[in-house]
Amino acid sequence: MSAMLLNKEKWPDFVGKLTGKQLWAPQIKDEQLRFAPVAEGEEPALDYKNTRVPPKNVVFPQTETLFRFQVDGEEVDEPKLDEEVVLLGVRPCDARSMVIVDKLFSWDYDDPYYARRRELVTMVGLACSEPGLNCFCPSVGGGPASTEGLDLLMVDLGENYLLEAITEKGEALINETKELLEETRDANLEQKEKVINEAAQKIKRSIDPEGIPVGLPGLWEDSLWQRVSASCLGCGTCTFLCPTCHCFDIQDETEGFESRRCRTWDSCMFEEYTLHTSGHNPRPSRLERTRNRINHKYNYYVDKFDVIACVGCGRCINLCPVNIDIVEILKQVKEAL
């Protein structure tokens, strides 16, 4: 796999070269709320910490039509998924999250929608030189320059970006834009190491998950859940904004004689999530819901897929309205073990 240099002045040309595919990048307006298609004439900016909404919506849209049908008809019409997407400036944690979520969507059943979208996406990552205040990716197996899930990694070297192909798709991208790129020298690679090491040093928060996955079942009745969930509002912020949360709800929507079946994101923090038709709710309060969120990420997922379903992006900490802090919860879990 090759590594090349891209002078930052050539960034617009580089973006211009990626024609024929849809480019998604952090939205410039609205404080980098989410990844969105880059509009004509817009130049994706890469000076951001991370988007509020993770890029999971590219492969797992918040609302996705599964098929359409006529109420009185017999045919179903499935959406065609064939547009190639290039995600520009994905953070390493978010790229890793897709690898983790892949396991779920290809587990006992291959989800065709997800799989197809995954095939169509090329992920151009951007290593973090200035990690956010609540980033703790190294604690859960990632890092500010982790390449897992990426096709191409960009590292900001000041005047240049270092472009490293990770997969064939990434290699192809480099070939497509070759005329804009320069060869790397040893000094560049040294500089890269330095940037990455410095970034890792800047990460303040950490938790050693050792012992948590096996220990959680024993803490089922522990009083810690009451403590950490008392102030929870039961909103969907932490889960909707979590790059590894993948729960969805399926609904039929009908307008006149036209219907569609669609799925939308769902959250285990919602009361309605586990509500049975009978009215019984096996997770009747915020305590059980909070316990489930932590268990799902740090216990059930590890049990099934051998990986923690948390990439340490810190979004749930940044944006929980009442300062429910997953690192603090995990610390309390460790203390209770």
Place this chain on the structure above:
Amino acid sequence: MSANNEPNIVAFLCNWCSYAGADLAGTSRVHYPSNVQVIRVMCTGRVNPLYVMNALQQGADGVLVSGCHPGDCHYMEGNYYARRRLGMLKDLMEFVGVDPRRFHMSWVSASEGHKWKEVVEKTVEDAREAGSFEGFRRRQIDW
């Protein structure tokens, strides 16, 4: 809007006054625009603001709610509640940018067949001026 540029109107009429008024207009052969889909409710006090939203989302270009004159409500005061709530709704919709010509409320009694005609004409005319409301349709977006 239908193909010939006629606006679609949904009208929520109370059973006791306005529905009877519209009926009277029909039986006394008063001509009024036919692009009104009437939905009978027992009382205007029963009209949930979401009825109005849903109608607009599902294809209406204008919505009309009509009931008994103040003081004449079959349930004594349902129309007073409706007046307060739907007045608020109208203000809110205006603030959100829904053209105020898309939503009207009126009092039409069982004997006011002619008033019914006027109200419908005004509602249709206003909705026509406001134009089609495609931007708010459920199916228009990401269906």
Place this chain on the structure above:
Amino acid sequence: MDLEKLRETAAEVVAREDVKYLIGWKNGSYGYRVAPAFIEDAEGAAELIFSPLCISNLSTYLTLVEKLPLPRGQEPDTRKIALMVKGCDSRAVTQLLVEKGIERDGVVVIGCPCPGMIDYDLLAEKYPETEGLSEVKWTDDGFLVIRDGEETNVTRDELLAEKCRLCRYPNPLISDIMLGEPVETWEPAEDKGVEEVDKKDVNGRWAYWEEQFSNCIRCYSCRNVCPLCYCQDCILDRLNPTWVNRAVNFSENTAFNIARAFHLAGRCIECGECERVCPANIPLGRLNRKMAREVRDKYGFEPGLDPEAEPFQASYKPDDPEDFIL
């Protein structure tokens, strides 16, 4: 406010036999964060704080607590909940009383006269949050920000939260215990936010809200945090009939936001929580304040002032305005 006094009072309150716990504010896990605290004993009371960062409205917890069915033979716990309130929060308590969402006997209201809170986003933008806990205090003409031991004086105007600029009731209007002397009220600022939208034409307003509502991710934080959004069976969760589709798109988001704002017309007490928590930064306060203004100007009603008042949307006056009626 004297923190010693606050903690002492709190310790006394939680020691009472008829009090289950006290809800107040404590330092959060880092930076400028402040977290709700559920205090049951004197040790917990020692963690309580009241600072310009205590912007959240804790009265939402009065109705958020699940009423789970009791095991057979178990008596319900009828002890009171003690609650710390600022001026705006106290109006939520009053409004809950009006709506019979809570009972007067069920709460011990601890009033905290409020000199004005800081806008977290403004603060963090100007003085980036650090890993360690920071402290912010009121000074005579503003705030003192203490970050990593470094002290900065900031003027009030620079960091005051929008809702506080507009506030007309900084002193709690209902309380059982009042901590400290009432603060001097200030001239509420012009509501520039609402005016900015108001002065657009109808299409401009639609375009404005289209952009805003398109960003909504329907996390329902705004609903859940609101002390007055406490329906057991919210229309947004209803499936039969489905009032608002689960699909997240501009049409449904708009219907939802209109429904929410409508349900709070004449009830919203302008605590600003919905806007504060919205992860999509939607200026929800503008919707609510616009409605509050209409209700005040047209109907002469303000929620959360009088516990004996009739609920606005469940009452009427024979001479309510009807100039909009054909």
